[in-house]
Amino acid sequence: MGAPHLLRNLHPSAAPCAIKCFQHALHRSFYTPPPLPGAGLRTAFRFGYGRVLHHPSRRVTVAMASSFPVKKSEEEWRAVLSPEQFRILRLKGTEYPGTGEYDKFFEKGVYECAGCGTPLYESTTKFNSGCGWPAFFKGLPGAIRRTPDLDGRRTEITCAACGGHLGHVFKGEGFPVPTNERHCVNSISLKFVADPEPDS
Numbered sequence: 001m002g003a004p005h006l007l008r009n010l011h012p013s014a015a016p017c018a019i020k021c022f023q024h025a026l027h028r029s030f031y032t033p034p035p036l037p038g039a040g041l042r043t044a045f046r047f048g049y050g051r052v053l054h055h056p057s058r059r060v061t062v063a064m065a066s067s068f069p070v071k072k073s074e075e076e077w078r079a080v081l082s083p084e085q086f087r088i089l090r091l092k093g094t095e096y097p098g099t100g101e102y103d104k105f106f107e108k109g110v111y112e113c114a115g116c117g118t119p120l121y122e123s124t125t126k127f128n129s130g131c132g133w134p135a136f137f138k139g140l141p142g143a144i145r146r147t148p149d150l151d152g153r154r155t156e157i158t159c160a161a162c163g164g165h166l167g168h169v170f171k172g173e174g175f176p177v178p179t180n181e182r183h184c185v186n187s188i189s190l191k192f193v194a195d196p197e198p199d200s
């Protein structure tokens, strides 16, 4: 029995939280940029080269490739990630609520980035938010990067090492946690590593 157990089911208003999170998922599904219409050289020429470079999907790809220590091409990421991991980590997708491996998982250990293996969260900072995704009140120092969404409404969190999409961080929701923050993270973006047994 530890702190995470004590924190279970303490959210004062689980239903609004669930609604917000469904909105989160819904919005995310719309946010994922559509492919360029009739993508090809002819279309690129018609829209102008600058227009193509500034399409959201291109901007994301360029930013993720250039500003993080761990750099891989799209082909290299596809080679090491499952299709679903690629969709969420590299294309900023969202797993369906309540389906993730770590949603109701409270073993002791560390959660690493599923893309690059960087430690991101300790299990002692995980709590049950009731919203359908793993929730943490704090990341390991320097491990999480925060970036305002393009619509300015939410703050995306990514692995600071590889830029892999984790989810979003929400403030001031009233959860009984020290930071009054909830890192809402896709399970598939994480890999849990259990603490060693005490006498092993």
Ligand SMILES: [Zn+2]
Pocket (backbone or CB within 6 Å): 113, 114, 115, 116, 117, 118, 159, 160, 161, 162, 163, 164
């Ligand atoms: Zn990473």
